Amino acid sequence: MAQQETHGFQTEVKQLLQLMIHSLYSNKEIFLRELVSNAADAADKLRYNALTNDALYEGDGELRVRVSANKEAGTVTIEDNGIGMTRDGVIEHLGTIAKSGTAEFFSNLSGDAAKDSQLIGQFGVGFYSAFIVAKKVAVETRAAGHAAEEGVKWESEGEGEFSVEDITKKGRGTKITLFLRDEEKEFADDWRLKSIITKYSDHISIPVEMWEEGKPESEGPDGEKIEATEGEWKGMNKATALWTRNKSDISDDEYNEFYKHVSHDYTDPLLWAHNRVEGKHEYTSLLYIPSKAPWDLWNRDAKQGLKLFVQRVFIMDDAESFMPSYLRFVKGLIDSNDLPLNVSREILQDNKVTQSMRSGITKRVLSMLEKLAKNDAEKYQKFYAEFGQVLKEGPAEDFANKERIAGLLRFSSTNEDSSAPTTSLEQYIERMKEGQEKIYYIVADSYEAAAHSPHLELLRKKGIEVILMHDRIDEWLVNHLNEFKEKKLHSVTQGDLELGDLEDKEEKEAAEKLAADSEALVKRVKNVLADKVSDVKVTTRLTDTPACVVTGEGEMSSQMIKLMEAAGQAVPEVKPLFEINPQHPLMERLDQEQDEEAFADWANLLLQQAQLSEKGSLADPSNFIKLMNQMLVASLK
Numbered sequence: 001m002a003q004q005e006t007h008g009f010q011t012e013v014k015q016l017l018q019l020m021i022h023s024l025y026s027n028k029e030i031f032l033r034e035l036v037s038n039a040a041d042a043a044d045k046l047r048y049n050a051l052t053n054d055a056l057y058e059g060d061g062e063l064r065v066r067v068s069a070n071k072e073a074g075t076v077t078i079e080d081n082g083i084g085m086t087r088d089g090v091i092e093h094l095g096t097i098a099k100s101g102t103a104e105f106f107s108n109l110s111g112d113a114a115k116d117s118q119l120i121g122q123f124g125v126g127f128y129s130a131f132i133v134a135k136k137v138a139v140e141t142r143a144a145g146h147a148a149e150e151g152v153k154w155e156s157e158g159e160g161e162f163s164v165e166d167i168t169k170k171g172r173g174t175k176i177t178l179f180l181r182d183e184e185k186e187f188a189d190d191w192r193l194k195s196i197i198t199k200y201s202d203h204i205s206i207p208v209e210m211w212e213e214g215k216p217e218s219e220g221p222d223g224e225k226i227e228a229t230e231g232e233w234k235g236m237n238k239a240t241a242l243w244t245r246n247k248s249d250i251s252d253d254e255y256n257e258f259y260k261h262v263s264h265d266y267t268d269p270l271l272w273a274h275n276r277v278e279g280k281h282e283y284t285s286l287l288y289i290p291s292k293a294p295w296d297l298w299n300r301d302a303k304q305g306l307k308l309f310v311q312r313v314f315i316m317d318d319a320e321s322f323m324p325s326y327l328r329f330v331k332g333l334i335d336s337n338d339l340p341l342n343v344s345r346e347i348l349q350d351n352k353v354t355q356s357m358r359s360g361i362t363k364r365v366l367s368m369l370e371k372l373a374k375n376d377a378e379k380y381q382k383f384y385a386e387f388g389q390v391l392k393e394g395p396a397e398d399f400a401n402k403e404r405i406a407g408l409l410r411f412s413s414t415n416e417d418s419s420a421p422t423t424s425l426e427q428y429i430e431r432m433k434e435g436q437e438k439i440y441y442i443v444a445d446s447y448e449a450a451a452h453s454p455h456l457e458l459l460r461k462k463g464i465e466v467i468l469m470h471d472r473i474d475e476w477l478v479n480h481l482n483e484f485k486e487k488k489l490h491s492v493t494q495g496d497l498e499l500g501d502l503e504d505k506e507e508k509e510a511a512e513k514l515a516a517d518s519e520a521l522v523k524r525v526k527n528v529l530a531d532k533v534s535d536v537k538v539t540t541r542l543t544d545t546p547a548c549v550v551t552g553e554g555e556m557s558s559q560m561i562k563l564m565e566a567a568g569q570a571v572p573e574v575k576p577l578f579e580i581n582p583q584h585p586l587m588e589r590l591d592q593e594q595d596e597e598a599f600a601d602w603a604n605l606l607l608q609q610a611q612l613s614e615k616g617s618l619a620d621p622s623n624f625i626k627l628m629n630q631m632l633v634a635s636l637k
């Protein structure tokens with residue numbers, strides 16, 4: 001059945017090909033890194049499958065990849081004896097992109113080559129990068145364990161379609177031939193290929209070989225005879241698994257290249273930690289923090305996790321059981337000596353060894369970040385800008401490490417004039433006023449809304465710092481983070497301000513006197529707003545604003561209500577507490593209003609104003625405008 005078929009590429013593949021050719025031209029040589037990387041993965045997969053079926057080796061267990069060039073023909077060939085592909089595999093893997101969220105990713109590209117090339121790099125170009133330099137690519141492959149006649153040849157010019165055809169291929173594995181574009185013929189050169197391989201492939205754990213021509217018999221400098229040598233395939237790389245080597249023998253470049261191999265990322269990592277752990281469980285971990293967030297960081301179905309090896313044998317990609325979700329940006333691998341070689345995802349899920357390793361690895365990442373924050377604040381800021389939001393999921397997810405995670409968080413604060421998150425809770429505590437016992441914070445929709453909130457008036461006047469939270473996740477965060485270093489976190493928009501010793505005796509007395517003097521006003525306001533508010537009180541937090549609304553301690557905050565409403569959830573009606581500032585001219589004016597109807601209008605207007613400032617919207621905006629206009633007309637008379 002030597003049938004040849006033509007297939008169309010999945011739309012996203014066409015887009016990827018287009019974009020790649022146009023945006024990665026300044027970094028063409030990566031095609032070799034990607035293809036050698038795939039060959040090494042194919043060798044890993046074969047080894048894994050052969051664990052339970054030794055026959056797959058077909059008598060050839062020396063896995064390697066060979067790279068060669070043909071100058072006359074203008075071709076480069078990369079050939080491996082790894083797992084190979086079946087006909088169905090070829091059509092699936094070399095015709096589609098299997099990552100979830102791919103279509104969405106492509107719809108977000110801007111069309112600006114420079115910007116898109118960054119994104120494409122993060123997306124991972126893989127096999128298709130062959131078309132950066134090739135006008136045509138031929139893949140001949142045969143899956144391990146299948147008959148020689150079950151080989152397949154895939155061919156494409158990288159435009160809309162590709163063909164597949166049955167062939168006979170004696171050797172197992174995959175041979176990829178690149179027919180170079182005229183302007184890329186420089187790559188069909190052994191020296192050029194060799195220099196790229198040495199740059200990119202030292203960390204690859206199987207030999208990457210090139211053909212070395214034999215030399216005829218010759219004469220040495222003293223006339224002695226030098227024997228002829230035969231041509232042979234020679235390894236160009238160290239070919240030992242990088243993580244098994246001594247740290248001191250591994251260069252930064254090698255760590256960087258290895259990162260690109262395991263992560264399919266395109267940029268250098270920000271940071272890594274390589275450790276051999278001994279004791280109850282033995283394992284090696286090589287953990288990387290990327291410098292850029294991947295495109296699918298927020299995609300629920302995105303693959304995450306570490307590459308898992310057991311006694312140096314590759315077991316699986318994306319082993320998610322070793323890392324909590326709030327550290328899902330960490331890439332790298334672990335190599336365990338304690339897990340069985342036939343371990344599966346299911347077994348990993350509730351396994352004592354996994355749990356103990358997970359706890360060790362989590363702590364390792366946290367200390368890596370703590371060290372970075374301490375030693376290189378600038379680099380930490382870079383990290384935080386990419387992954388801070390994810391880290392904020394930590395306190396809710398990982399109770400045992402709550403305090404350490406909280407220590408890694410950064411916020412905007414009234415201590416700074418910028419929205420940049422640079423304040424740590426530790427710094428906040430260091431700057432706390434004498435007598436201050438709580439960490440004050442506010443959560444709002446934006447930095448501006450938080451920084452300009454009337455709830456901060458008194459605190460600002462007293463020089464008390466407030467943490468300004470304005471990320472979507474912050475409300476969720478403070479729901480799970482009640483204290484840090486034994487200091488309670490206290491919302492300035494909920495319940496009493498609770499200034500404790502920050503208020504001196506005279507202030508307290510003055511406040512009590514004001515409250516007593518305003519009793520009548522409070523009562524009148526309560527009367528007219530009875531069905532709209534839970535209570536009316538004299539404020540302790542305002543100085544320049546006539547009134548504000550707050551929610552009670554333990555009640556749902558207005559920010560939480562907003563989030564739930566936005567998510568389309570039913571929210572129980574919570575009546576706010578209305579706080580008035582009797583010293584404000586508007587309140588003084590209200591106090592003197594004799595006409596009860598006008599008084600009610602004023603009170604309603606002030607309540608709606610306070611709600612608008614708190615929520616950014618009103619349930620009945622036209623009523624607000626009507627009242628407002630009514631007042632304006634009255635003032636014109």
Ligand SMILES: Nc1ncnc2c1ncn2[C@@H]1O[C@H](COP(=O)(O)OP(=O)(O)OP(=O)(O)O)[C@@H](O)[C@H]1O
Pocket residue numbers: 038039042080082083084085093094123124125126127128173174264
């Ligand atoms: N030399 C090879 N031998 C066997 N299978 C291969 C080989 N090269 C590619 N494949 C198959 O094709 C798939 C797609 O490869 P491709 O390089 O496009 O993506 P990837 O390696 O899965 O991920 P990424 O795009 O992030 O590099 C691989 O997952 C693998 O199944």
